[in-house]
Amino acid sequence: MFCSIERTLSIVGERWTFLILREALLSGTVKFADFEKLLGIAPNILVERLNTLVAAGILEKREYREEGSRARFSYHSTPKGEQLKLVLGALQQWGDDNIPPAGGVTMVRQTADGREGVRVGFISADGVPQDASDVQILPSDSYPFERRAKRLLGAAS
């Protein structure tokens, strides 16, 4: 898959996976049992999704043992995982802006020193915020135009 959106989605592009990441990255959930209870997700699906995230280096699996219990597992986000906070922030912001909950927005994004109103946005290479409508996302020289053309022509009858 040449498209980075598609490759990223092949790892995280599933509703449960986004919700697992929300718990891991925003709520500090780490224990398998807590993911299970908070999300109401079937354990076999949870195992499968967590394993995918561990294999991709997004979460790190650790063993822990509580007094008098058998060994259990916890899951902790890696630096690679932390970078997905932006994807979650962008999804959250779109929901807040376009389909806000009746009772008001339930999460706020703030700076390290506690100032609210942090937004996700485009930023130029020299650090200047850009209006989304001004930003162009265009094919580079590595873009496989022939493949795209073939698809368009190939399926035409």
Next chain:
Amino acid sequence: MFCSIERTLSIVGERWTFLILREALLSGTVKFADFEKLLGIAPNILVERLNTLVAAGILEKREYREEGSRARFSYHSTPKGEQLKLVLGALQQWGDDNIPPAGGVTMVRQTADGREGVRVGFISADGVPQDASDVQILPSDSYPFERRAKRLLGAAS
């Protein structure tokens, strides 16, 4: 659903939907038949996903007629849809940074005047880019803590 991430995902959180949006927002695809060919998606699934996006006000459906053909439909992103460019940009950037394609990155993000290297990032209310690791995403006063606590306790045996 009180969580904005979850509400947004209830509309766009499906792999095909993201890819349809990629075509609509980044590649300028508008015709039903072109979405079908480019994505290799089954027409019934494509109809269903496009209808969801139209109902949510993300795409606008228009009828058009080519010389000697029956009426067909095209799909055009709305301002609400344009805002999802940030979600796509964040997914793309994560893929570019963490699992880049062998042949080099295939899409570039640039400013209106053609400067490359635009990134998706967090920006404070006064317009200053923030390191993702510094940004805190925290529950507001509207966050239903009781519901979360109940889930954690309720499912415990």
